[in-house]
Amino acid sequence: MPPLIEVTHPKGIYLPEADLWLDPHRGKERAFVSHAHSDHAARHALTICSEITHQLMVVRKTAKKSGAVMTPRMREVFEWEGWELRLLPAGHITGSAMLHLTRKADGATLLYTGDYKLRQGLSAERCELMQADTLIMETTFGLPKYRFPAAEAVIAQMLEFVRETLAAGGIPVLLGYSLGKAQEILCALRDSKLPVMVHSSVARITEVLAPHLSALPEWRLFDAKEAAGHVLVFPPGSKLELPGMRTMVLSGWALQPSAKYRYGVDVALPLSDHADHPELLETVERVKPRRIYLVHGATREFASELRSMGHDARALGAEDQLELALQAS
Ligand SMILES: [Zn+2]
Missing domain, CATH: 3.60.15.10 (Ribonuclease Z/Hydroxyacylglutathione hydrolase-like)
Structure with a gap:
């Protein structure tokens, strides 16, 4: 040897x-x-x-x-x-x-x-x-x-949150790091055919990665005046104030019961890279x-x-x- x-x-x-x-x-x-x-x-x-x-x-x-x-x-x-x-x-x-x-x-x-x-x-x-x-x-x-649930089950919960929020006239905001998690969230949204707006940092990175991602949905840059009816993808810690918005963070740390409070969000789901x-x-x-x-x-x-x-x-x-x-x- x-x-x-x-x-x-x-x-x-x-x-x-x-x-x-x-x-x-x-x-x-x-x-x-x-x-x-x-x-x-x-x-x-x-x-x-x-x-x-x-x-x-x-x-x-x-x-x-x-x-x-x-x-x-x-x-x-x-x-x-x-x-x-x-x-x-x-x-x-x-x-x-x-x-x-x-x-x-x-x-x-x-x-x-x-x-x-x-x-x-x-x-x-x-x-x-x-x-x-x-x-x-x-x-x-x-x-x-630390055992993560199947990603399909987490994504199904994420889509349910998005649909329920939109149906109630609210704005769903999905929070994930601009590089990595944001693209994972975007790809998971593709089949829903829902209109998507993203933060500028997410846009910058997604543009670079687009040639390597086959499952990206249509998306546009965030515009507060037209945000109603859209799913928003933002990095965690964004100082966003919109009427009727509901926030969800996607992170492996969501396995910790305190995650929701630590991130200051309505819902935390364990989607990890x-x-x-x-x-x-x-x-x-x-x-x-x-x-x-x-x-x-x-x-x-x-x-x-x-x-x-x-x-x-x-x-x-x-x-x-x-x-x-x-x-x-
Ligand atoms: Zn890393």
Whole structure:
């Protein structure tokens, strides 16, 4: 068996043998960026990402013009300094990618998931996993209590809310992040044939992604004077005041009973672009890693659960979290 690929966490996930950072928060020499959410969007001298992620970074002005960008095609082997790189669809948002690495000298392999989900969504390619000796995975929803209901059932509830609100003469407002959730909501609205208006930030991103989304409905830019009779798609936290409006947030955190109050909305529904606890376990089963590193959310709890099942699992960056806790106290 080849030795494992070294993974360190000096305030960010780093592969010293490849001199490559994975989704670093600060600008680095060489970085893989799994997707275009702003928490993964620092500026780097060399960025490796999917073509769609690069387009989104340009639109969101997070791509540095002078920095070099490599955009390998999904699933294609990309030879790089003694490594084979593969980008694989992560199923999180449009253009999101996992990174699979093979060290050519000895065949050692590593899979970094970035944000991902195994469930098939409407706006992202279905996730494709690949076997790896070392697995670095996100565990945002890593506790056993996090189990998402089937997306079809959630979308049916969303459409019922929309129809009931319109029938009562009100304006339904669906809240989801401008990149990712908003496109998922739009695709879910298509078959309803209802007229849709979107916030300008949703419009900007949906225009970029439109060529990659087959299920988009007709939509127009929000106009308060003509909003009556429309379904509105806005980012959470929008300061919107319209007579008769009813608000619904779509987020994985809606599983928490307090979500409705925390978001200040009428209804909260659990539609997530992350893997839930059963999907995290399924990922480990399918990737068959010899060592697992966990990032984001319930890393320690999920690591100890995996260890109790006989896996070599470690919470990555636990030292950093301790440091942050000390700074905050
Ligand atoms: Zn994300």
